[in-house]
Amino acid sequence: xxxxxKMLNIxxxxxxxxxxxxxxxxxxINFGMxxxxxxxxxxxxxxxxxxxxxxxxxxxxxxxxxxxxxxMPMSVAVxxxxxxxxxxxxxxxxxxxHHGMMLAAMDYVFNPTTxxxxxxxxxxxxxxLREAGVTAKDELVExxxxxxxxxxxxxxxxxFEGRDxxxxxxxxxxxxxxxxxxxxxxxxxxxxxxxNSTGEMPMLQEHKSLREVDLALTSSGSGACVWWVxxxxxxxxLPIAFGLTAVMATDYFPYLQSGQxxxxxxxxxxxxEYEVLLAENGITPSTDKAFVGMDVQSAAHLLxxxxxxxxxxxxxxGGFHKKTLLKGGR
Amino acid sequence: MKxxxxxxxxxxxxxLMILQYFIPHQxxxxxxxxxxxxxxxxxxxxxxxxxxxxxRIHSHKIRRKAKxxxxxxxxxxxxxxxxxxxxxxxxxxxxxxxxxxIFHFTFMHVQxxxxxxxFSLLAFYIASAAFRAFRAKSALxxxxxLSAVVVMLGQVPIGELLGRWLPETGLWILRYPNLAAKRxxxxxxxxGMLATNLKIIFGVERNWLGGTGK
Numbered sequence: 001x002x003x004x005x006k007m008l009n010i011x012x013x014x015x016x017x018x019x020x021x022x023x024x025x026x027x028x029i030n031f032g033m034x035x036x037x038x039x040x041x042x043x044x045x046x047x048x049x050x051x052x053x054x055x056x057x058x059x060x061x062x063x064x065x066x067x068x069x070x071x072m073p074m075s076v077a078v079x080x081x082x083x084x085x086x087x088x089x090x091x092x093x094x095x096x097x098h099h100g101m102m103l104a105a106m107d108y109v110f111n112p113t114t115x116x117x118x119x120x121x122x123x124x125x126x127x128x129l130r131e132a133g134v135t136a137k138d139e140l141v142e143x144x145x146x147x148x149x150x151x152x153x154x155x156x157x158x159x160f161e162g163r164d165x166x167x168x169x170x171x172x173x174x175x176x177x178x179x180x181x182x183x184x185x186x187x188x189x190x191x192x193x194x195x196n197s198t199g200e201m202p203m204l205q206e207h208k209s210l211r212e213v214d215l216a217l218t219s220s221g222s223g224a225c226v227w228w229v230x231x232x233x234x235x236x237x238l239p240i241a242f243g244l245t246a247v248m249a250t251d252y253f254p255y256l257q258s259g260q261x262x263x264x265x266x267x268x269x270x271x272x273e274y275e276v277l278l279a280e281n282g283i284t285p286s287t288d289k290a291f292v293g294m295d296v297q298s299a300a301h302l303l304x305x306x307x308x309x310x311x312x313x314x315x316x317x318g319g320f321h322k323k324t325l326l327k328g329g330r
Numbered sequence: 331m332k333x334x335x336x337x338x339x340x341x342x343x344x345x346l347m348i349l350q351y352f353i354p355h356q357x358x359x360x361x362x363x364x365x366x367x368x369x370x371x372x373x374x375x376x377x378x379x380x381x382x383x384x385x386r387i388h389s390h391k392i393r394r395k396a397k398x399x400x401x402x403x404x405x406x407x408x409x410x411x412x413x414x415x416x417x418x419x420x421x422x423x424x425x426x427x428x429x430x431x432i433f434h435f436t437f438m439h440v441q442x443x444x445x446x447x448x449f450s451l452l453a454f455y456i457a458s459a460a461f462r463a464f465r466a467k468s469a470l471x472x473x474x475x476l477s478a479v480v481v482m483l484g485q486v487p488i489g490e491l492l493g494r495w496l497p498e499t500g501l502w503i504l505r506y507p508n509l510a511a512k513r514x515x516x517x518x519x520x521x522g523m524l525a526t527n528l529k530i531i532f533g534v535e536r537n538w539l540g541g542t543g544k
Binding site: 180187235251297 | 362366443453461464465466475479491501
């Protein structure tokens with residue numbers, strides 16, 4: 001066997017080792033290569049940026065742990081953007097495992113070790129203020145701080161459960177749940193994931209169904225994202241945004257062109273673009289995990305392309321293409 | 331009778347759901363709400379059936395010491411252990427009731443890690459498969475190969491550094507040729523689904539009942 005033959009028959013463990021190295025090294029050596037934003041992501045950012053405390057959005061955690069590296073940063077980015085603008089966020093999940101992802105996203109955004117975290121106030125903790133009729137965000141923050149509560153160092157702001165977010169979580173047969181949400185949120189979710197009565201939540205009193213909501217972002221690792229288009233967009237005209245894994249992203253461009261979705265974040269790249277927009281506009285102190293991951297992805301893509309080029313050089317230089325043709329196949 | 335009743339339920343239910351979608355009237359909405367209330371109840375029964383069936387199969391396997399019977403414990407222990415930790419005994423790691431619970435810990439540090447690892451393995455296998463399979467053997471294969479290289483480089487920041495045209499060309503491929511092909515496929519699949527659904531609703535397609543459809 002000549003050198004070309006040996007190259008073509010390289011032990012695949014060397015390839016695995018190469019991928020392992022290029023996946024790990026960029027985490028330690030931060031290249032910080034620039035990420036240019038695209039109109040698909042900018043359109044979601046601009047849409048969310050226009051919203052305020054009178055509006056509300058849904059973030060549907062429609063992904064499992066397998067795709068969390070891609071889907072989690074985009075969900076977190078939009079959640080932080082909404083919190084920054086005091087936009088109430090309803091969070092749902094279309095599968096029990098996805099419910100865990102929703103809770104993990106909340107843990108991350110509310111965790112004091114996260115740069116620019118949000119200080120979470122449990123639904124029960126501000127019952128007194130709620131019962132006194134203090135539910136508008138500005139008044140609520142003022143009244144809460146007048147009670148002697150102080151925003152921790154490094155926190156971006158307060159988020160009140162039931163005012164700023166409702167963790168609705170998983171409900172079975174989610175396609176029908178979306179249909180049901182177009183009529184009433186409370187009927188589909190009488191209690192949230194923490195057992196709080198949703199009917200008592202100010203954000204649910206102001207936004208009773210999907211008809212009174214301004215956007216649904218489905219951060220999805222499966223075809224379930226289309227349910228939001230079929231059952232919410234087409235039935236009541238709810239604007240939809242997609243957050244998809246990279247391998248899925250190519251499949252959903254027709255929805256963008258037809259105007260059925262306002263924008264699409266494709267894979268880690270899409271999430272990194274959103275993080276760049278947040279950081280550039282001072283909404284977060286810096287970019288986050290997706291941006292760091294882009295260095296890893298750059299190195300891995302480059303290695304795969306080098307492997308493809310080397311494979312083709314060996315294939316043609318070694319004359320293997322002729323042998324294949326002689327055998328009658330391609 | 332055994333076949334007629336399910337067929338009638340599917341036909342009436344299917345037609346009702348199609349009609350109500352286009353009728354914005356209170357009666358239509360009530361029918362819809364009633365229908366959607368029933369669905370989770372049916373799903374709950376399906377869950378009982380599924381868990382029962384899974385338990386029966388794996389217990390049987392363990393009893394018979396069938397091939398790889400040990401793995402059946404890996405199915406049964408979490409299957410019953412996780413609901414117990416979530417609802418019946420939601421204790422924390424320290425033994426008290428404060429968070430994080432053992433359930434949460436197990437989910438985050440076992441389930442999440444396992445799934446993330448399984449998905450991550452794809453990168454290794456894709457790299458190996460790309461090296462062995464991506465060959466410019468014909469004109470069409472060359473087009474595919476070049477498109478893949480441009481899109482892959484265009485999606486990452488290093489592509490931007492190699493040349494502005496790379497991400498722009500990559501996006502052009504995604505926005506136009508890719509979109510056209512995907513739309514054609516989606517339309518084909520859509521019409522196929524419509525035809526199949528109509529066949530099921532009107533009882534032409536009966537394989538879902540089991541048997542040969544006669």
